[in-house]
Amino acid sequence: MPGRYIVELKRGASPAAVAAKHALVPDAQFANALNGFAGDVPAARVAALKQDPNVVSVVEDRVIGLHAKPSGGGTTTTARAKEVLPAGVARIGAVPGTIAFTGRGVGVAVVDTGLDFNHPDLPRGSTSFRAIVSRTRLQLSEGGTAGQDDNGHGTHVGGIIAARYDGYDVVGVAPNATLYAVKVLDKAGSGYDSTVLAGLDWVAKNANTVNPRIRVVNMSLGRPGTLGDSPSYRAAVKKLKDMGITIVVSAGNDATKEVSAVVPATYPEVIAVASTTAKAGTDDIGWFIGADTASHFTTDGAFNSSTGVGVTISAPGADQENIVSGYIQSVGILSTRLGGGTTRMSGTSMSSPHTAGVVALMYEQAGGTLAPESVRATLMSTASKIGSAPFNSPTSTYTFDGVREGVIDAIGATGGVLP
Numbered sequence: 289m290p291g292r293y294i295v296e297l298k299r300g301a302s303p304a305a306v307a308a309k310h311a312l313v314p315d316a317q318f319a320n321a322l323n324g325f326a327g328d329v330p331a332a333r334v335a336a337l338k339q340d341p342n343v344v345s346v347v348e349d350r351v352i353g354l355h356a357k358p359s360g361g362g363t364t365t366t367a368r369a370k371e372v373l374p375a376g377v378a379r380i381g382a383v384p385g386t387i388a389f390t391g392r393g394v395g396v397a398v399v400d401t402g403l404d405f406n407h408p409d410l411p412r413g414s415t416s417f418r419a420i421v422s423r424t425r426l427q428l429s430e431g432g433t434a435g436q437d438d439n440g441h442g443t444h445v446g447g448i449i450a451a452r453y454d455g456y457d458v459v460g461v462a463p464n465a466t467l468y469a470v471k472v473l474d475k476a477g478s479g480y481d482s483t484v485l486a487g488l489d490w491v492a493k494n495a496n497t498v499n500p501r502i503r504v505v506n507m508s509l510g511r512p513g514t515l516g517d518s519p520s521y522r523a524a525v526k527k528l529k530d531m532g533i534t535i536v537v538s539a540g541n542d543a544t545k546e547v548s549a550v551v552p553a554t555y556p557e558v559i560a561v562a563s564t565t566a567k568a569g570t571d572d573i574g575w576f577i578g579a580d581t582a583s584h585f586t587t588d589g590a591f592n593s594s595t596g597v598g599v600t601i602s603a604p605g606a607d608q609e610n611i612v613s614g615y616i617q618s619v620g621i622l623s624t625r626l627g628g629g630t631t632r633m634s635g636t637s638m639s640s641p642h643t644a645g646v647v648a649l650m651y652e653q654a655g656g657t658l659a660p661e662s663v664r665a666t667l668m669s670t671a672s673k674i675g676s677a678p679f680n681s682p683t684s685t686y687t688f689d690g691v692r693e694g695v696i697d698a699i700g701a702t703g704g705v706l707p
């Protein structure tokens with residue numbers, strides 16, 4: 289937003305004192321994931337602020353958005369119905385009753401549009417958070433229902449991670465995990481770097497005091513950007529990683545891009561997830577798109593082990609892609625719907641929570657403590673079809689990025705098959 293900035297300060301510097309010195313009135317201060325503040329900075333004061341010895345970085349507050357496709361495709365139900373095992377959960381081997389781990393005792397922060405606290409299929413934590421920009425000011429609130437969803441995206445993402453195994457609606461990858469709603473995107477699915485930073489600051493402050501502790505963060509969101517365009521954003525992500533929290537993010541929905549052009553997916557501190565089909569699509573004039581094919585919309589980019597930039601793993605972001613009269617139609621992932629029941633959405637927004645769910649299973653298995661880099665190493669070495677999947681998308685916008693990293697595998701990652 290023009291005139292709005294995020295100001296990162298050196299450790300120990302007082303946000304109030306620095307703001308006062310430059311005659312600024314911040315609308316939010318950060319003290320946990322980073323030290324600093326966000327708010328309006330008149331153009332004439334930017335240069336002096338950047339020169340201040342207490343200031344690390346001054347960056348404009350950029351617009352971000354969610355990573356679901358506008359139309360998911362498929363049916364919506366509004367009432368509770370007999371439970372369906374979604375195709376993505378089945379594909380990655382997280383079938384309830386066959387896997388030894390369920391995410392019990394693991395908190396997962398869903399940094400998104402919020403969660404529907406009235407949805408009976410979503411397990412919720414004792415507190416939640418909301419950061420939105422309203423009338424050009426960043427407004428923060430926290431408490432039991434502060435993170436109520438008003439868009440539907442976060443509710444869908446949350447259901448993929450942890451919808452209850454209770455006989456109704458759907459079942460998630462880690463049905464006994466606990467979800468914390470960290471609402472940083474508004475009703476239209478839009479937010480700012482500053483709303484994300486406020487959310488990450490809240491996670492850093494509360495991760496070890498809530499019960500269960502927050503061990504995993506899912507961010508199915510992003511914006512075009514580069515590794516260095518917001519030092520404060522990256523510092524906040526790094527801080528959470530240093531706390532032993534694994535941050536899982538969507539790669540993006542632009543097949544012409546690689547994750548090196550998407551923030552936060554480009555950060556070496558996150559697990560960036562690309563999208564594949566969970567199962568084969570329907571046939572048209574003799575050909576079809578098989579399971580584990582790169583989704584026609586997915587951003588990708590080979591993982592570079594020396595820089596840490598790139599896609600760590602692929603995971604289902606749609607059930608299938610059908611060919612209808614020569615055109616591709618995605619059938620979205622089935623998950624929980626704002627207002628009750630279930631609906632379908634597609635995108636790397638849906639791939640990321642399949643992975644976050646598996647990471648929750650891994651933290652449960654490890655007794656709550658895991659180094660994020662060991663999470664990455666395990667995901668990469670235990671994926672399904674390494675070297676053969678994702679299969680090439682037949683679309684003209686798709687180009688193979690040089691690595692077939694495989695599809696996430698819950699049983700491979702945990703070794704947790706029930707007898």
Ligand SMILES: [Ca+2]
Pocket residue numbers: 371409451452453454455456457458459
């Ligand atoms: Ca259920």
Ligand SMILES: [Ca+2]
Pocket residue numbers: 588589590599678689690691692693
């Ligand atoms: Ca790849």
